[in-house]
Each structure stands twice: as C-alpha cells, then as structure tokens.
Amino acid sequence: MKRTGLLAAGATGLVLGLLALGPGLAPGFLLSFDMVFTPAPHFSRMTFGLTGTVPRHVPSDAFAVALSHVLPGDVAQKAVLLGIFVLASVAAASLVPSERTLPRVAAGALYAWNPFVAERLLLGHWAFLLGYAALPLVVSAAAGAADRGGGRRLARALVPAAIGGFAAVAVSALVALAVVLCRDGRRRAVPKTAAALVALSLPWLVTGWLRPSGMPGAPEAVGAFAARADTPFGAVGSLLALGGAWNASAVPAAYGTPLLAAVWLAVVVASLAACWLLRRRAPWPAGGLAAAAGTGFVLAAFGAVAAPLLRGLIEAWSGFAVLRDGQQYAAPLAVAVAVGFGLLVDRALARRLDALGVLAVLVPVILLPGLAWGAAGRLHPVQYPDSWERARRIAAADPVPGDVLILPWATYRQYPWNGGRTSLDALPRYLDRRGIVSDAVIIGRTVIPAEDPRARRLDPLVSGGGPLTAGLRAAGIRYVAFDAETSGNPYYARLAGAHRVLADRDLVLYRVDDPARTDERGAPVAPAVIAWVIALMSVVWSFAASGITLATRTLRDPRGKAP
C-alpha cells in the first residue's frame, strides 16, 4: 500500500476522532460508564490485580497510570481515545485489497465510525476498543504467521489488545486462530499464535487464575448482558448492523430510527456481500476473516437467542462467562463490513463513479450522526471537585495505614458534577489508598453479586442497620468516604466514634481511630511479577526485530501470504 494511502487513512481517523470527541477535547475528564481516568493516578496492588478482585482492569489500568505519569491525566485520556480512531482507520484501510486510496479511506472511516464503536465508547470500554482498533492488523499478521518472522509480527499486532486486557484479547484470539486455521502452514502457525496470545495475556491470566476465590460466573447475568435490539430488526438484526449492545443508555442519539437503521443495514449487507463475492480478487485472508466474522456473530447472538444454554454452560464452567457480554464478539464482523465497504467503493471508482466514492467516506457519519460532537454531548469533560483533592491529601499525609470504605454501597454513580451521567465510582482510582466499594452490579432488577472479597466480607456490616465504627475498625478501615448523597445520609448516624475530617457538598470523609492491620488475600506477587516480565519482554521482542515499527512493517504487507 502506498504511504499516501496510510497517511490519508490516518488523517481521516484523526478527523473522525476529533469530530466524535468534539467538546470533550476541552480540559477535563470524560467519565462515562466504565471509563475513569484521574489526575494523578498511582500504581498499587489494585492496578496489578493483586487485591483479590477479578483482574478485568489488568493491564489497561497500568497502561493508563503509566501514560498519566508522562501526560496530564485528561490529556492522556484524550490521546488514547484519538489513538483508537486513528489506529482503527489505518488498520482497516491496510486490509483492503485495492491500489486506490479512496476505497481504503472509506473502509477506515466505516471501521472507525459505526454503532459498535459508538456504543462501546459510550460504555467507556476504551481498553476493549484498543484491541478492536488493531483487529485488522491481527487479521493480516495471522495470515502470515507461518512465515519466517510471522510470530513476531503477530505478537506486535496483538500489543494493543494485550494492553486492553481480557475482553480485547478474547476477541483478538478468536480472529487470529480463525485466520491461522484457514491458511496453509497451520501446523507452524497455531503454536506461534497460541504462544503470542498466552505470553501477552499473562498479567491478567496469572492473577485471575491464582485469585484465591476463583473466577465468578454469575449465570444470572446472562439476560442482563445479552445483546438487545437497538433497531427495528430485533437483537440479531441489530447485531448484524454492528449495534445491539446490552445497555439501552449506550445507544447513540438518533440511532435506530427506522429510516436511518434500514439504510445503514442495507450498507452493511451490501458490504458483506461485496466482501464475499470479491474474495478471490486479491490474495488477502478472506476465508479466515469470514470464519472469524461468522463465528463472532454466532457468539454475539448466543446470549440473546439461547440464554438457557449459555446459563447452563456457565454453571458447568464459569469460564463461559466470557460470552455473557456477547455483542463484543461482533467486532470481527465490523472488519468484514469495513473491507467489503472498501471493495464496493473500489468497484464504484472502477466504473468512474467518483462522486459516489467520495460520498462513501461520509456515509458512516451521515448515517450515525449521534456519535458526533462528543456523542451529542454525552462525552462532556468535567473537573473533579476540589474536595476530592483535599481528601486525597488528607489520606496521603496520614501515617496510619488502613483502607477507605466508599459509600453509598454501590459501584456506579451519577455525580451531579458529571451532569448526572452514569460512571464507575472514580474514588478508588483517585485516592492513594485501597478503596473498598461494593462491586455488585445492578442492571434493572438483576443484581450481580460483588466479586471483591473485601466487599463481600463487609457487606453484612454495611448493609445491616447497626453501628459501623467498631466493625470497620476491626476490618482495617481507616477512612469512610461519601462521594454521593452527602446531605443527611442515614449512614452518618451509624458512624458514632469516627471523626468527620472533611465535609463538602461533593464529599464527606470520616476517620476511624486505630484500625486493625489486615492482610489482603489476593494473587501471590511473585508469579504476577514473572508474568509481567514475560509479557513485557514479549512486547520488546516483537518490536525489536529490526527496528521496524508496527505502522510500517505490518501495514506494508497487509495481505500476508498468498493462498
């Protein structure tokens, strides 16, 4: 592919990213569902998944903390989000078997701007989107995995997914293995692929595996996280249109109206048809991509069409819980749609329909306007209240060890200073001490039990109606922080004997005298350190081949080995 094509795709991705974030690019933090960045995050046992919690945030939290040591926290967040748009556009463009620039740019635009990206972005799944953005690179690298140096190239393409963690790697693994199994030389390629996937997954694999309380499956959550209809075409039709995320609040504005949804679905179906009909046009891994997209689509729809079966599977083995939030497995389908869209544009240009080709680049934005301008105002930058910083300093200056209990006893918040938008409680990442929050998740009438062992142990005490102070002291709690419902909270009456050290509209902080010393039982440190060393060495090895970067080497030969 010509370098100008890559540059054009990258520039398009950047413009789309700027358009999507819009006013969100102003100073401040974007807090939307699971996306939490803070001004001065620190490395802690929690960052590395060593506190006994399920390591879903490993290693993406470590990446965010490291980046926030180089850049201001809010700038780091915007850089990551813009990087996702640029990488997605360039990666998809690189996979289109065309010598023309416009089809590649169109494919990149569609891959960076579609309902899948919009819904995952609103859900705050930036770590998952990192893996999504690099998925086309995984397709091309997996296609050449059997070649000399192929393992190294594949490992390099998997690095964004490795940063994203568990969910991103799961989808990338599906794609890599599907492509490898559909190519010649699979006996050489499969071990290389498996080795790359395992080595890069070790930070969360080891801490998850050695977690003392095992891996929870929560089969009752299947219905809550299954794909849902966000278009008139039902859950399966919505998945085909690359939407269908479980959360109704994550649907972009104006998406799903019958006219726009019907035109968008027609574009998707036409693109998929082009992807399949033109598969022999050039030596690119069409078979592997089709297998990955097809399998991914089935997995995406699994919870929606066969919920009892999935529940049964999770009850039999909790590992099947990876299929609960099914919509994320539609990501490989988005790759196929983007490439097919590029092939359609290529056909249009071959018939001298240049205007149609130019219009095609704008099609995703026209049909999904709700992602523009900070997702129609839903990605709005905010500053943390001053009282949060005061609380952080008070807790940091205190020489007495002990943890922070965070109330109200729930995981998600609708902070007034965040415009009432739902976000994960940000205080555990904001403070320099271990924050204990109830990580039970409430979706409608479904309550998914807490996974953090400390939260589970404290739940009877906190949820009961009795005095708290003595029990909290025995549990090693030094501070109790209220970051919502600070006015006249009934919990205050239960904290007799604790000292109120900070009171503000946005935060109230109590100090508990003489907390007991507690030993937190999490995954052992030594295996986690070894896991990190191996994973980081694998990343260095993948880039150190000959000083050639991901952008040049992988993209120069996007089609991999000819079949």
Place this chain on the structure above:
Amino acid sequence: MRIAIAAVAGVLLAALASFGAVQLASASQDKPVVQSLYQYGDR
C-alpha cells in the same frame, strides 16, 4: 347496575394497586443500592 359494580370494583383495584406501588417504592428507598442512581444501566 353491572357497569356501576364494575366501575366501583375498578376504582377499588386501582386504589389498591396505587397503594401497593407506593409501599413498594418507599420500601425500596431503605436500600439505596437499588435506586436508579446506582444502576450500571438498563435494557
């Protein structure tokens, strides 16, 4: 006559349903965790 009985029965049922709904709603306030403020999302 039947219409009058149906109307009275309907009013009574509606009153009972309203009372029950208010009771359920106020009972749920005791546990702040079930307030919509703390929901991850809804389907």
